[in-house]
Amino acid sequence: MRARVRHVRHGLSKGRSRTAVTVAGAVLWLTNASQACAAPKDAPLAMRCAEFAGAVLPPELIALPTAGVQIESAAMVAATAPGNQQGGEYCRITGRIKALKASTPDIRFDLNLPRRWNGRALQIGGGGYNGVVVSGTGVMPFSPDRAPLAQGYATFGDDSGHVGDSSLAVFGLVDEAVTNFGYAHLKKTHDTALALIARAYGRPPQRMYFAGGSTGGREGYTVMQRYPDDYDGVIANSPALNFSGVRLMGVKLGQAEYATPGGFIPPQLLDHVYQRTLAVCDRLDGAADGVISDVEGCKEHEAEIIASLRCAGRAPSHDECLTDPQLSTLLLMRDGLSLPYKLAWNVSGYRGYNVFQGTHLTGMLGLGHQAARLPVPTFFANGYLFAQGDGYVRYFVAHDAEFDSLRFDPLHPGKYRGQLIALSQTIGAMNPDLARYIAKGGKLITLQGLADEVISPNQTIAYYEALIDRFGIDQVDAFMRLYMVPGFQHGSGVFIPSVDLLGALDNWVTRGVSPETLTATDIAAATNGRSRPLCRYPLFPRYSGKGNVNLASSFACAEP
Known part of the structure; x- marks a missing residue:
């Protein structure tokens, strides 16, 4: 019955x-x-x-x-x-x-x-x-x-x-x-x-865990902040912590590409930008392996890279140099978004991306592939960030399906400012107060690509550093592990790590064995099977100078 x-x-x-x-x-x-x-x-x-x-x-x-x-x-x-x-x-x-x-x-x-x-x-x-x-x-x-x-x-x-x-x-x-x-x-x-x-x-x-990536990563941080008593451990990868910030960032990028004359960058030129950064920075970690691991070292060469990409007197072409409007689009993405007002939890913008340190912007989740903006932008035609930001402004902010996001000013939103702030409170995980979760012994593992083109790796790092400012490095080390992966984008990339994070989390929660350097196997099609150490941030894998370049044992975690 x-x-x-x-x-x-x-x-x-x-x-x-x-x-x-x-x-x-x-x-x-x-x-x-x-x-x-x-x-x-x-x-x-x-x-x-x-x-x-x-x-x-x-x-x-x-x-x-x-x-x-x-x-x-x-x-x-x-x-x-x-x-x-x-x-x-x-x-x-x-x-x-x-x-x-x-x-x-x-x-x-x-x-x-x-x-x-x-x-x-x-x-x-x-x-x-x-x-x-x-x-x-x-x-x-x-x-x-x-x-x-x-x-x-x-x-x-x-x-x-x-x-x-x-x-x-x-x-x-x-x-x-x-x-x-x-x-x-x-x-x-x-x-x-x-x-x-x-x-x-x-x-x-006996144990309740949460695991997710991107939106699911935001959800992982959300449950720690809002429902800390419910979970013993969380895996929150590539987390969309600053959800409103990344959506407004997408709108600004769409405006740079489609509302600024000459701001669109064709895919072949975006590929040229990527190849140029690879040529300058690939060997900085000691290995010519197609992966820019020393991102901080590469940033020291950024001015050189940009100068070599600027047209500067040369006739503009589709695949050889960047005009000033095109360069402005990339610099916007690099610099991020600064707002003259505060969103929830004192957030005042969105951190920029590693545009000139190995982030490839030609994929399905990159920038636009078409020079004309569609009435309803799509991921492939007009770029993932703009398409998602456009929908956010239309439906969440303006409550108007016909609203034109190209005419929306994130810096001066006028009558929509209150709605933006309210939304950032409802959808977002930027609250740095994890005191209750820490006190109950909860654990957290976050993994993200340094070449992520959707969720800025620098936004994730900034939240981690805010935790250290609030709780101190010893207390953060006692409950959190952050692994930033060179060459990994938002689900794709020249290095796509496969690693048993759930096993590492469960071992930490149930046996008190804290994860340190992990070993990841690459599942990218072109390099499937090679391995690299997953280093705790801010360390990165540096080639020892000897041994098989496809084996993690030939690398050591190094200070930037």
Whole structure:
């Protein structure tokens, strides 16, 4: 018989966390009449899985306001089922966390409960503007082949509360959906999954982790800042910490390319810029391997590189030199954005990119490939940063699908200033106060490419340095590891690292073994299989001068 649910209100006693209430309440779903038909406490997972199908969880199980949870499906997936490459049987649960308003989309989620559970749970973040349910069944990006689910983790993710691909920002017109995207979906899904896990296994997880990159990286920092008691460890890679800042940066870049005569830079010329920086800086780390590892050393050659790229009396060409407007576009990206007002948490702009230190801007996530701006910019035609920034200004800021972002001034936003500030509070993770997370013993690993063309590596470094200013290097070292990877972009690059960060995090949390230098295997197609040390920031891998240049053992972590 399918389990029935009663809505039980649980008072919050003084000193008792809402998470504790969620776990305690998980055993109270079934009515007395249905207890006889419910799976007994020691029943196999298959029996417990079946009882979830069609169940309704009361709003009281979630710390933030919702209209409850509807379980849509719950079924065991056999180890031999087509498409199941996780190495074992598991219970797959899908459902919706109901919004308060009928006009707000529900939060759709997936939860996977392995028959052989290791006692741990992993919440997985999304990307871009989200909009697609994170299934939690696959391998983590840039990690070895064995998925967390196959390792025994209960895994879960969601769509952040709207439907659409990661480029669509239309949901910005709906206030409750914006709040869900900013932070609320994380807590709502966490509490739902926690209650289901506790019911399925008869106990809550011993450890709760979060892992994500880009938007998912921002989400990782968000849960540490907003819900520090809920997590024991976080992996937050390439984090979009300063979400409003990077979107305004994208608008300024679009204006430089498409609202400034001559500001567009064709892809072949962008490639020339990259090749020139490679020629000057590749060997600074001791190895001619196509990777600029000594980024700080390369910055010392920046004036030389720029001078060699400037047309300066030469006839402009499509692939040999930069005109002044074109150079201004790149210098804008290098310098970042400075605002004459403050966003939330005293943020006054966005840090610039390593444009002349090995960042390749011709890919799908780079600058525009077409000299004409489309009415609705796309990633390939007009550049990732501009396309995403355009949607942000249209829907989140102006609430007007016809708004022209090329006419919007981020420095002097006028009547939109209050909205920009409010949004930066809702969507963003620039709050440096991680005191509660640190005090409870939480751990954090962040990995990012020094050649990232989407999320500025210098913004991530600036946040790390702000933590050191606030807490001191010893306290930051006790809970955080930052790995900045040469040659790695936003998911692509001339070096794409594969490394078991989840294993490193779990070992740190459960055994107290802090990760130091790690070894990453390159999964870039052209150089697949070579390895490099992953050095703790600010160190970088320097070739020893002997040994196989494709082996990490031939490199040592060096001071810049």
